[in-house]
Amino acid sequence: MQERQQARNADLVGQALAAAAALGPGPENFMRAAARQLGLTGRGYDRVLRVARTVADLAGAPQITESHLAEALTFRPRDLS
Incomplete structure (x- = not known):
């Protein structure tokens, strides 16, 4: 959320992404x-x-939990070749 990091999630890179999307041991x-x-x-x-x-x-x-990661992975484009 913009309140948390002052940017849209799509714009996060580097340290800002690492801070906003820090993972616990299980999700990592x-x-x-x-x-x-x-x-x-x-x-x-x-x-x-x-x-x-x-x-x-x-x-x-x-x-972020494992279920959030699993859902995010389902949005990845599939190689149809």
């Missing part, structure tokens, strides 16, 4: 495993974090 492990399994690049990882932060905001949750 979930995200690392998903990134490894899906072959996410750094850019892809950050995109998922931004979307997960938005999902958590819409749910009224102060912290």
Whole structure:
């Protein structure tokens, strides 16, 4: 939310993204495993974090959970080739 970080989630980069989308141990492990399994690049990882932060905001949750990350991952485009 803009009140928290003075910017839209979509505009967060670097340290601002790390601060707004800080993950606890469980969500961090979930995200690392998903990134490894899906072959996410750094850019892809950050995109998922931004979307997960938005999902958590819409749910009224102060912290990102595994379910927010899982939902964010479902929004990734699939390679149809």
